[in-house]
Amino acid sequence: MERDDDKLKDECGVFGVIATQRPVARLIHFGLFALQHRGQESAGMAVWDGKDLNVRKGMGLVSDVFDDKNLESLKGSWGVGHVRYSTTGGSLLQNAGPFAVDSNLGFIVVAHNGNVVNADELRNELISRHIRFNSTTDSEVITQVLANAPGATWPEKLKAGASRLRGAFSLAILTNEKLFAIRDPFGIRPLCVGQLTDGEGWVVASETCALDTVGAAHEREVAPGEIIALDETGYQVINHLERWEAPEHKAALCAAELFYIARPDSVIANKSVYMVRENLGRHLAMEHPVEADLVIGVPDSGIPAATGFAEQSGLPYKEGLIKNRYIGRTFIQPDQQMRRRSVQLKLNPLRPMLEGKRVVVVDDSIVRGNTTKGIVHMLRTVGGAKEVHLRISAPPVLHPCVLGIDTGTYEELIGNRLTVDEIREYVDADSLGYLSTGNFAEATGLAWDNICLACFNGRYPIDFKYRPGGAKTVLEINRV
Numbered sequence: 001m002e003r004d005d006d007k008l009k010d011e012c013g014v015f016g017v018i019a020t021q022r023p024v025a026r027l028i029h030f031g032l033f034a035l036q037h038r039g040q041e042s043a044g045m046a047v048w049d050g051k052d053l054n055v056r057k058g059m060g061l062v063s064d065v066f067d068d069k070n071l072e073s074l075k076g077s078w079g080v081g082h083v084r085y086s087t088t089g090g091s092l093l094q095n096a097g098p099f100a101v102d103s104n105l106g107f108i109v110v111a112h113n114g115n116v117v118n119a120d121e122l123r124n125e126l127i128s129r130h131i132r133f134n135s136t137t138d139s140e141v142i143t144q145v146l147a148n149a150p151g152a153t154w155p156e157k158l159k160a161g162a163s164r165l166r167g168a169f170s171l172a173i174l175t176n177e178k179l180f181a182i183r184d185p186f187g188i189r190p191l192c193v194g195q196l197t198d199g200e201g202w203v204v205a206s207e208t209c210a211l212d213t214v215g216a217a218h219e220r221e222v223a224p225g226e227i228i229a230l231d232e233t234g235y236q237v238i239n240h241l242e243r244w245e246a247p248e249h250k251a252a253l254c255a256a257e258l259f260y261i262a263r264p265d266s267v268i269a270n271k272s273v274y275m276v277r278e279n280l281g282r283h284l285a286m287e288h289p290v291e292a293d294l295v296i297g298v299p300d301s302g303i304p305a306a307t308g309f310a311e312q313s314g315l316p317y318k319e320g321l322i323k324n325r326y327i328g329r330t331f332i333q334p335d336q337q338m339r340r341r342s343v344q345l346k347l348n349p350l351r352p353m354l355e356g357k358r359v360v361v362v363d364d365s366i367v368r369g370n371t372t373k374g375i376v377h378m379l380r381t382v383g384g385a386k387e388v389h390l391r392i393s394a395p396p397v398l399h400p401c402v403l404g405i406d407t408g409t410y411e412e413l414i415g416n417r418l419t420v421d422e423i424r425e426y427v428d429a430d431s432l433g434y435l436s437t438g439n440f441a442e443a444t445g446l447a448w449d450n451i452c453l454a455c456f457n458g459r460y461p462i463d464f465k466y467r468p469g470g471a472k473t474v475l476e477i478n479r480v
Helices: 025-034 068-073 119-128 138-147 154-162 208-213 255-261 273-287 303-313 342-346 370-381 420-427 437-444 471-477
Strands: 012-019 042-048 053-059 078-084 099-103 106-116 167-175 179-183 192-196 201-205 216-221 226-231 234-240 294-297 321-323 347-349 358-363 387-392 431-434
Touching: 012 025, 012 167, 012 179, 012 226, 025 042, 025 068, 025 078, 025 201, 025 208, 053 106, 078 106, 078 167, 099 138, 106 138, 119 138, 138 154, 138 167, 154 167, 154 179, 154 226, 154 234, 179 201, 192 208, 201 208, 201 216, 201 226, 208 216, 255 273, 255 437, 273 303, 273 387, 273 437, 294 303, 303 358, 342 347, 342 370, 347 370, 358 370, 370 387, 370 420, 420 431
Parallel strands: 294 358, 358 387, 387 431
Antiparallel strands: 012 078, 012 106, 012 201, 042 053, 042 078, 099 106, 106 167, 167 179, 179 226, 192 201, 192 216, 226 234, 321 347
16 A cells, blocks of 8 residues: 655654663653653553562553653662654564563563664574573664673663664663663754753763653763763763764764754754754755745744744745644554554645745655645645745765665655656655755764765765664564
8 A cells, every 4th residue: 555654754762761760660651751752653661679579561641651650650760661653573563662571680671772783693693692581673683692692780881782672772671770871873862861950860861851751951962972871860971882884974963853853942962953954044045045924834843943934035934734643643654554544634724825926835755655744735726836946954865774664665655756846846846855965964063984875875984784674574574
């Protein structure tokens, strides 16, 4: 069945907290709420009270999995949490994070954001050592690799285990000794550290917006390759992971974090995500000017770029598409049947603002094209727009991601199959302009060798053996 979503599929969000005497289940709960945009298929948390490890996981939103009663039962002042969208392994309860296993040093619980491209090799090696697996996700592979790595201490085991991983991994790790944070040597997925403003604990999170939600002050990012240990008194960088290849990349922060995935109120690489997206819009207006009457953005992630476009072009910015706030992102439901009418359920044109007008519509990306086509159709038929000029604040997505975003296959990517003018004709826009790769990099304010632009140019920072777009089922296909 043809997929009708036009967005990159998010991956996961991680959250960890270690407090003095304060119960942390509700803090984790609120932190996961703040990271809900990063995954809506499942949620979970593990909390330790110094004696017992309590784990709860379930399918659905954070609000589906947790309530007052089960939060009350999750007692302890140390814990980690996870929200998931499936990028390796299907949308199943056994694949929900975080993952907890035993080791010779005690338990280890891992919440993972990213995608490890050598997970199948590591999994088969562990199976040959009679280690059992209960899921088809790389997150369980990571957990078992760390638990079974050599070392007399957790720092030694974590360095040895994490050094064997290839790909994207931002990890919040709970043990009976400390909370740990690990980020892959290229820093592909974000990870940050904060201190609770009451001074009674420390937090690790995928994005700074989660720190704000729980009342924690942003202390710093976890730098690429860092292994950080946290306890009630503070944090310490205890080791570094070496880069294994791609000498042309000093770092490889995922470009999609900046133009789509991260919440606009987050700070990544010391830059406001909202301000970066506004700047993308400004560069887009300079690269693809057009005569029009007004500018609108596609809610929500297209709005900052639309305001930047309007500011640079001198055109008025107006709210032309009204979003039903009770409908999630179109991509987030994996059941294809549930996507079929998601555009009409999610957005409605504001006809008094659009009727008879030449409208610039700014969005962050076009992945498959069907949702964009539906939006243009609605703007014309329901909104009464005279002209629809589509502007995209990122370059065409030409290549699948293997590092934690489910983009689909080459065959599904409209940018890989059609020229820009053919895409314009398919979506029925009067004109179509994408931001060039050069202007995208300039607008972010980051150096070329600090960003992963592989979905635009095919230059992946790591090697991998499977065809891009096939990562999601690799552990199911290769089960031993």
